[in-house]
Amino acid sequence: MRSHVWMAAGLVAGLLLGLLAAATQHPVLLRAAELVRPLGRLFLNLLTMVVIPLVAAALFTGVAGLGNLKHLGRLGARTLGFFWGSTLVAIVLGFLVAGILLPLAPIPAEQQAALRQVADTVAAPQGAEQPPGGADFIVALVPRNPVQAAVDGHLLPLIVFITIFAVAATSLPDERRRVLIELADGATQALIKIVQWVLLLAPVGIFALVAPEVARFGWSLVKTMLALLVAVILGCLLLIAAVYLPATILVARLRPARFLRASLPSLAMGFSTTSSLAALPTMLDGAERDLGLSRRVAGFVLPLGASLNRAGSALYQAVAVTFAAQLYGVNFGFAEAFQAGAAVFLASLTVAAIPSGSVLSLAPAFMQTGLPLTGLTLLIGVDRLPDMFRTMTNVAGHLTGAAVVAALEGERPGSSPSRHRPDTENDTGQHAGRARTEV
Helix, strand or coil: CCHHHHHHHHHHHHHHHHHHHHHHCCHHHHHHHHHCHHHHHHHHHHHHHCHHHHHHHHHHHHHHCCCCHHHHHHHHHHHHHHHHHHHHHHHHHHHHHHHHHHHHCCCCHHHHHHHHHHHHHHCCCCCCCCCCCHHHHHHHCCCCCHHHHHHCCCHHHHHHHHHHHHHHHCCCCHHHHHHHHHHHHHHHHHHHHHHHHHHCCHHHHHHHHHHHHHHHHCHHHHHHHHHHHHHHHHHHHHHHHHHHHHHHHHCCCCCHHHHHHHHHHHHHHHHHHCCHHHHHHHHHHHHHHHCCCCHHHHHHHHHHHHHHCCHHHHHHHHHHHHHHHHHHCCCCCHHHHHHHHHHHHHHCCCCCCCCCHHHHCCHHHHHHHCCCCHHHHHHHHCCHHHHHHHHHHHHHHHHHHHHHHHHHCCCCCCCCCCCCHHHHHHHHHHHHHHHHHHC
């Protein structure tokens, strides 16, 4: 049975035990729900143990791996501009959708206080002090001591330092830059392996964290989690309909039906596998054969997008941060949303290719805004459905980016759909092999 199925089974078991205990108030059931709580603490400690080094290593690998920024040229600048611009739009859209839908399933104030108290006993919140605002926030982005920032759980300044360090590394000679990238990539792979081991315990950990909370708070907690799912799905569909499709119409001059027909196999692949890399061969084939994009553009934009374009994931993370703030009754005004959005954007530059990677990369935003990390385990439990929709949205963004960049480069997408067909099959096979290796 696949890992996400086991996670869902742990979530369902925890919900059933919790709801049954809350409905009957039977002392044996209530006691059973409380007895499993230490297992939840253990799982959470194991998970957070690798968060800071994983974020640091993966972010450095992703940014430094872009190569010398001077050599990216106009094609690279346009590609990154579209990807990062659409990611910012997705974050804003995520906050808007969450702000409208999540209040429809509110958590009573007394339950929020109780959830915060429980979170304090499960794991001490890191970076829980009130975050600075205004000019102090800008100043605090540059840490005096990056190591101390990591120790204190202030991940946003640490991420800024790593980004600057990685950009500096791109200016080094290739052999020296390659040494740093290989070191960081090796550390990333080792840390991912640790996370994969920890996630073997996820069904038990999710059960142990969900059961006592639902036993205490009953149906209101379940309703809030359902509202989260609806907000993510609606937000992803809005991003495709209100941002990506208009971009293909207005910039790439493609008919919506033509673009959707060419994208459907890739969207289906991303939706079912929850992996942009697994959908990369299909995207390359559809871009060249059905959209008529040149191999120069498709071969550059699509692999780069599969590596670092995470607009759908960023939208999900914005919704998830708002969900956690409502769950624990944490003040979440404009300043907090701005800081969380900055953390989400920087973390979205690279998301580890592991189950629930977008959930784990939420840790910087949680730490920066003082949200308890226990909220991450609730998100992991319900992550399969949001993961399918956000990956489908990411794939739509990759293809839209390729069509838009091609138009900006002077091509006419859709004008000659079969002109690159002869070599597409071989290139697709090569990319397929690379995708299987990376996944």
